[in-house]
Amino acid sequence: MAIPLCNTQPRLLSSLNHRRTLIRTHHKNLHFTSASKLRPSLSLSPFQSLHLSNSRRVPSLPLKSASINGYSVHDGAEEYVKSRGEAEVDLSERLRRWMAFVRSILPGGSWWGFSEDVEVRILAEPVTVSRALVRMWQLVANDRWIIFAAFSTLIVAALSEISIPHFLTASIFTAQSGEIAVFRRNVNLLVLLCIIAGICSGLRGCFFGIANMILVKRMRETLYSALLRQDISFFDNETVGDLTSRLGADCQQVSRVIGNDLNLIFRNLLQGSGAMIYLLILSWPLGLSTLMICSTLGAVMLLYGRYQKKAAKLTQEFTASANEVAQETFSLMRTVRVYGTEQEEIGRYKQWLGKLADISLRQSAAYGFWNLSFNMLYHSTQVIAVLVGGMSILAGHITAEQLTKFILYSEWLIYSTWWVGDNLSSLMQSVGASEKVFQLMDLSPSDQFISKGSKLQKLKGQIDFVNVSFHYPSRPTVPVLQRVSILVNPNEVIAIVGLSGSGKSTLVNLLLRLYEPTSGEILIDGFSLRELDIMWWRERIGYVGQEPKLFRMDISSNIRYGCTRKVRQEDIEWAAKQAYAHDFISSLPNGYKTLVDDDLLSGGQKQRIAIARAILRDPTVLILDEATSALDAESEHNVKGVLRAVRSDMKSKRTVIIIAHRLSTIQAADRIVVMDSGRVVESVTLSSMVMMGGRKMTRCCIQNGSHKELLHEDGLYARLTRRQVDVVA
Numbered sequence: 010m011a012i013p014l015c016n017t018q019p020r021l022l023s024s025l026n027h028r029r030t031l032i033r034t035h036h037k038n039l040h041f042t043s044a045s046k047l048r049p050s051l052s053l054s055p056f057q058s059l060h061l062s063n064s065r066r067v068p069s070l071p072l073k074s075a076s077i078n079g080y081s082v083h084d085g086a087e088e089y090v091k092s093r094g095e096a097e098v099d100l101s102e103r104l105r106r107w108m109a110f111v112r113s114i115l116p117g118g119s120w121w122g123f124s125e126d127v128e129v130r131i132l133a134e135p136v137t138v139s140r141a142l143v144r145m146w147q148l149v150a151n152d153r154w155i156i157f158a159a160f161s162t163l164i165v166a167a168l169s170e171i172s173i174p175h176f177l178t179a180s181i182f183t184a185q186s187g188e189i190a191v192f193r194r195n196v197n198l199l200v201l202l203c204i205i206a207g208i209c210s211g212l213r214g215c216f217f218g219i220a221n222m223i224l225v226k227r228m229r230e231t232l233y234s235a236l237l238r239q240d241i242s243f244f245d246n247e248t249v250g251d252l253t254s255r256l257g258a259d260c261q262q263v264s265r266v267i268g269n270d271l272n273l274i275f276r277n278l279l280q281g282s283g284a285m286i287y288l289l290i291l292s293w294p295l296g297l298s299t300l301m302i303c304s305t306l307g308a309v310m311l312l313y314g315r316y317q318k319k320a321a322k323l324t325q326e327f328t329a330s331a332n333e334v335a336q337e338t339f340s341l342m343r344t345v346r347v348y349g350t351e352q353e354e355i356g357r358y359k360q361w362l363g364k365l366a367d368i369s370l371r372q373s374a375a376y377g378f379w380n381l382s383f384n385m386l387y388h389s390t391q392v393i394a395v396l397v398g399g400m401s402i403l404a405g406h407i408t409a410e411q412l413t414k415f416i417l418y419s420e421w422l423i424y425s426t427w428w429v430g431d432n433l434s435s436l437m438q439s440v441g442a443s444e445k446v447f448q449l450m451d452l453s454p455s456d457q458f459i460s461k462g463s464k465l466q467k468l469k470g471q472i473d474f475v476n477v478s479f480h481y482p483s484r485p486t487v488p489v490l491q492r493v494s495i496l497v498n499p500n501e502v503i504a505i506v507g508l509s510g511s512g513k514s515t516l517v518n519l520l521l522r523l524y525e526p527t528s529g530e531i532l533i534d535g536f537s538l539r540e541l542d543i544m545w546w547r548e549r550i551g552y553v554g555q556e557p558k559l560f561r562m563d564i565s566s567n568i569r570y571g572c573t574r575k576v577r578q579e580d581i582e583w584a585a586k587q588a589y590a591h592d593f594i595s596s597l598p599n600g601y602k603t604l605v606d607d608d609l610l611s612g613g614q615k616q617r618i619a620i621a622r623a624i625l626r627d628p629t630v631l632i633l634d635e636a637t638s639a640l641d642a643e644s645e646h647n648v649k650g651v652l653r654a655v656r657s658d659m660k661s662k663r664t665v666i667i668i669a670h671r672l673s674t675i676q677a678a679d680r681i682v683v684m685d686s687g688r689v690v691e692s693v694t695l696s697s698m699v700m701m702g703g704r705k706m707t708r709c710c711i712q713n714g715s716h717k718e719l720l721h722e723d724g725l726y727a728r729l730t731r732r733q734v735d736v737v738a
């Protein structure tokens with residue numbers, strides 16, 4: 010199995026650079042030390058800073074400059090040589106930094122800010138809770154019965170649960186006062202309420218769980234199909250790790266909204282409101298004081314929720330970045346192993362884990378503050394109830410039974426408020442995570458999936474590139490093709506040659522309409538490619554890429570992949586024979602049923618399967634991108650075999666375009682087009698040659714000439730040919 014070693018390093022770096030464009034750092038925790046490297050600086054807690062000062066006793070400690078949340082700490086070894094007087098000054102300096110740090114971690118201090126540290130380019134419009142809920146409702150609307158069932162059971166369960174303290178207290182006090190009949194009635198009602206609450210709670214959990222499952226399923230389906238319908242240029246800018254992270258972790262996070270957050274928020278809102286009304290009826294002064302406490306709790310909870318939403322967005326971005334690194338490393342595992350860069354890759358991954366931990370640290374601290382506020386406010390309701398309630402009992406305004414009920418219900422109210430707050434912050438996090446998911450879902454599909462073009466009655470296979478110029482959307486300033494004109498006649502075999510990067514594969518990309526030319530046009534049998542039905546056109550093309558990829562399925566399915574007509578096993582085997590793949594497939598233990606994926610076959614074997622796949626489609630236009638480097642010998646053999654098969658099969662004639670690197674393949678073509686820096690510079694027919702006047706070539710200047718004359722002209726073709734001969738020699 011050949012490994013494209015040299016090509017991988019730029020990919021690693023380009024991915025890094027790509028993330029850099031997404032995440033801009035302004036501030037303390039990150040520095041870009043060079044154009045191509047992203048390096049996080051140390052961000053230490055005061056405890057770590059203490060460790061730093063201790064390190065002065067250990068001069069060899071290799072510490073360079075670090076920072077305590079932006080306040081720099083000097084090199085440990087350097088400080089070791091400082092005088093005692095300087096150390097004292099240093100002590101006051103350290104004290105100052107400590108004070109600054111303590112100030113920064115107080116509520117509202119700079120330590121809490123995310124946006125100051127890292128500005129993430131979030132392309133999505135901010136999603137409000139209501140907008141997110143509407144979107145989710147649209148996704149589950151087809152199964153709205155489950156939502157209605159879930160909310161109905163929720164209401165019944167919540168009302169039953171909230172009534173329990175009333176009948177519990179009433180039962181105790183009626184037993185104490187000896188009212189047996191009332192006691193019995195209260196106990197019966199209590200049992201009934203417990204049963205109803207139990208059953209409805211169970212059903213509620215089940216229904217919300219189902220609704221959740223439906224939401225995640227629809228969300229992933231919608232997102233996946235939206236992504237698959239994007240232009241190819243979209244995938245030039247997005248990474249696989251990032252997209253799979255949106256499909257996996259983000260959708261899962263968003264799905265908590267229905268099953269968990271809404272469920273608990275509604276239940277607790279209902280119960281809290283019930284408890285509030287009950288308290289106000291029992292004693293309005295007590296009720297109002299509890300209401301004030303709950304309002305304070307509500308304000309804290311709103312701030313906390315907003316903070317969590319911000320944190321969720323960053324967590325989502327950094328998780329995607331971590332996934333991206335892992336995905337890239339795993340897919341390039343052989344390169345990583347050969348170059349021994351495991352430690353560097355771990356470092357790259359740890360970098361993002363560090364950022365995630367940083368956010369998590371702040372989230373935990375915020376959660377601590379939230380719990381602290383809750384505890385203080387919760388206990389103050391108890392103190393107020395005992396104080397005001399005790400005085401009311403002494404004054405004869407309320408009874409002991411009423412005060413007991415009050416304490417139970419105020420506890421219920423404050424807990425409900427806490428639950429609402431907790432789940433509201435979780436809801437905010439989910440809404441934060443939903444922004445990118447909904448943004449991707451809302452991307453309009455590529456025009457190719459919207460507009461229906463025309464289909465030709467009969468395709469002859471004439472292809473005409475007319476003054477085609479092109480640059481990739483991701484690199485608008487780099488022209489890749491410049492006024493390229495090539496006419497390929499029906500049933501002609503044309504070879505495109507040229508130096509690496511001269512734009513050969515790009516020509517094929519345009520012919521497959523993976524990209525659109527920036528100017529000029531491509532005509533198929535005289536009709537503009539833009540106006541043809543793209544599915545119809547692609548069905549008539551057999552394409553074998555330079556490094557074909559296989560799907561994780563058996564060989565038969567891989568050969569049949571994408572073939573729209575009905576094929577039998579004999580057809581598959583026929584195609585495999587044409588592609589010189591039958592012998593090696595038959596020698597495998599399970600033959601055509603052997604399960605393969607990208608790693609289990611040699612490059613040449615994969616290419617032969619891809620050739621069989623292309624032949625099985627019985628295409629009018631066959632495109633072969635001959636592999637370079639390590640695959641060459643085998644690839645050359647395969648391609649030549651296919652060309653022989655195409656030539657000998659007179660029944661089904663095809664136009665063939667080969668991107669060729671080997672002289673022997675080139676010679677099997679009817680015509681050769683030589684490309685250099687995105688232009689056609691020479692064109693040679695099998696028995697004649699044409700110099701195209703260098704870069705000023707026009708379409709009509711084709712003249713006859715010989716192979717020898719072309720060599721004599723000493724153009725690019727001559728150089729390429731000589732190079733091949735040298736290699737053979």
Ligand SMILES: Nc1ncnc2c1ncn2[C@@H]1O[C@H](COP(=O)(O)OP(=O)(O)OP(=O)(O)O)[C@@H](O)[C@H]1O
Nearest residue numbers: 245481483484489508509510511512513514515516
């Ligand atoms: N998806 C892309 N986005 C941006 N630039 C690209 C993309 N694909 C190719 N290029 C650039 O376009 C130029 C032409 O590439 P192309 O693959 O067409 O060359 P080629 O002649 O087929 O090379 P080779 O023989 O090595 O396959 C190169 O400079 C390449 O870096």
